[in-house]
Amino acid sequence: MAGVAVVSGDGLVIEEALGPGTDPDGVAALATTVARHGGELGTAAGLGSLATAVLEYEGAPAVIGPLGGGASLVVVARPGTDLGGLLYLLRHHRGAIADLL
Numbered sequence: 001m002a003g004v005a006v007v008s009g010d011g012l013v014i015e016e017a018l019g020p021g022t023d024p025d026g027v028a029a030l031a032t033t034v035a036r037h038g039g040e041l042g043t044a045a046g047l048g049s050l051a052t053a054v055l056e057y058e059g060a061p062a063v064i065g066p067l068g069g070g071a072s073l074v075v076v077a078r079p080g081t082d083l084g085g086l087l088y089l090l091r092h093h094r095g096a097i098a099d100l101l
Helices: 024-044 084-099
Strands: 003-007 013-017 053-056 061-068 071-076
Touching: 003 024, 013 024, 024 053, 024 061, 024 071, 061 084, 071 084
Parallel strands: none
Antiparallel strands: 003 013, 003 071, 053 061, 061 071
16 A cells, blocks of 8 residues: 555544655545545435445545544555455454544
């Protein structure tokens, strides 16, 4: 992984280990907005709440996983990363990660 951050529901950095050239405050604010709007899309479409958002960019993928209470885990992966293992771990350990906050 290229980097990871835990962000609050207010769009603030709780903790981050993002790579050089990354704007942690921008990542936190925008990831919170994406998670909020993703949740609204799920509600409008009758799909329920957002579990995980996978965003594919030219440079690499990013994953946003809501942790509860508005907080989210943001993972910026390396180019070409197979996200299957990461998505599995996030799904099965989301509660334990949230308990650490």
